[in-house]
Amino acid sequence: MSLFDKFLPIQKARNNLLKSGVNPFHVTVENILSPTEAIMNGRTTILVGTNNYLGLTFHPDCIKAGQEALAQEGTGTTGSRMANGSFLSHRELEKAIADFYGAPYAIVFSTGYQANLGVLSSLAGPGDTILMDGDSHASIYDGCRLGGAEIIRFKHNDVADLEKRLRRLGDRSHRTLIVVEGIYSMLGDRAPLAEIVEVKKKYGATLVVDEAHSLGVLGQHGRGLAEETGVEQDVDCIVGTFSKSLGSTGGFGISFHPEFEFIRYTSRPYIFTASPCPSVVATTKAAIRIIQDRPELRRRLWTNAHQLYDGLLQSGYSLGAEVGPIIAAMIPTKELALAMWQELLENGIYVNLMIPPATPNGECLLRCSVSAAHTEKQIKKIISAFSKLPDATQNHTHPSHVQPEAIIN
Template structure:
């Protein structure tokens, strides 16, 4: 036995996938960016529908100029964590901007979205506390829960009644109860019925954290996410999210009204022991946040695109997720079918994501498309036709309407 023996099952599974897939779905290289929606893959122009670039802001001129200016003024890295030499005035300005955007007292900025959820979950819940996690929560949330040493209790996906039952089984057992949910879940793109969860939170005197990674900049009158859309922001104790979706950069955040938030800077390990974001990333993020604040038409265009794509897929006979959001997934039945479909879509000129069990919610593979405000109607319609052609070419049955 050697140190890699434990990965034998993974090695076998990947070898099988490679044998049926001409291209590696987990190692696709974008050789050049033409625009927010077109890149060069395998030497040819390809429609980008798998990038999470929901508002197209990774290519915004304002962000690029801000990044260039910041790099010239501050250099390209801080070489230290936020509690050492890694706090620049830009970091504090972005935290203030985000807190103001969310109408919250405090904000902490992390170097990645993964670290934001990992750090907050692992720090807020101690060994005598209880973490209630939606069964479909992101891996970073589950990783944070293991670091926390808290008692972990999973409840059925998007099922507030199941959460209520599980919380009441504890009775009067002491310990803080922290519920962690997401606004939009990244596999199916399904949306949480947040009002129902807010009601349980109030009934059970719990704390509620929401990850708005895939809903920030997309839902709510001002783009603050599902909590704003459902008018329950007052019930949310902690909102976490990422810069790598709608904001088009990299990094993460947590905003809260709790006055003790600054204490967490001194005990949240992913914040304390990671080099802070470089100045150019902070400057670009600040610039893109201004765009989101001042251009609500972007989220309206995104949702128009998502609705058009979703309804076209259903009309064509594809099995989709339950909701219209920034993520639109097609559900297939087996790995071979899904891999061939993904490869054929790429050959026909579009890049999407292939998601495989055990990462998917119900052990079926998914073809996952990220819809962006920057996509044109013609690009949306072309992707629908590519899906239909790919289904015909690889033998994916479509249900008759």
């Protein structure tokens, strides 16, 4: 027995996937053409699985800002902010994201994943309790583990279950961190934030909202679900990422609590990693300006989301309950989901294939993420490609070129 033997089952599953023609978890974007198009397998493909909600990855202002920063500040920072110092541009980015939220305190992290690790592990440690939504992203699970707090899951979006568990904690509820997401990444549903805020206040707990998928998407100014729900002042801390609607990389936490600043001194994912490189900081700052100056991007995103949701619904697909930029078609089996995913790709449409254990309730999903940059024509093409697939809601037939028994497991 060697340490490497544990990879044998993964190797077997991967090899089975390859027999079906292509590995959906290892695709190559041969040439990225725009926020919504790329060359994949030598073919021009419409991208509907990017989380590029506002389509800013090719925005000329962002590209110009990045190029200037590269020329003026170099390619990287070569170390952490605590050891090497902060570049002025790191401070400016922190001010930009704090001002965007109207919050006094902001900390920038090198990735969104690290933002959750850094904030959650610092806020709740040994002797504290975390109540997290069961459908939370892996970075939330990992951040909770890193801090050493006691971790309890509550049923996804079930405020009664959350309250029951707060009650069970007794006095410990005052040292409890509740963690939820603005929009959940798999099915695109939102946290019932007004009710969550109510129970949080009733039991004296602390609330963190991860707005990774809702920043730039929800709220009058695009600040996310807390803004849309009108509870920003009752949320203790917001975490988010620059890598989705802002088209960059990096993450952040913002708060109204002055103590939040001290996370810089306690957060290992902040201290022991290289700070964001100057070009990334510059493109992020430019993107924050754009989402403030151009609310029409958000309106365009929602028009596209409605068009795709309605189109897929009319084509007979079972979708997540809420219309939004994440639209997930639920497919009865993973064999069928893989076959459909592959056929979509062959027809020039790239969506995300999501299968258990990454999905809630063991669902198999063809997950679409809509962009403001999609044209009406592209959305029509996507709907048309979906509608030509064997009807997932009516039968379980497989496209003839796929051997179901050769697929996963």
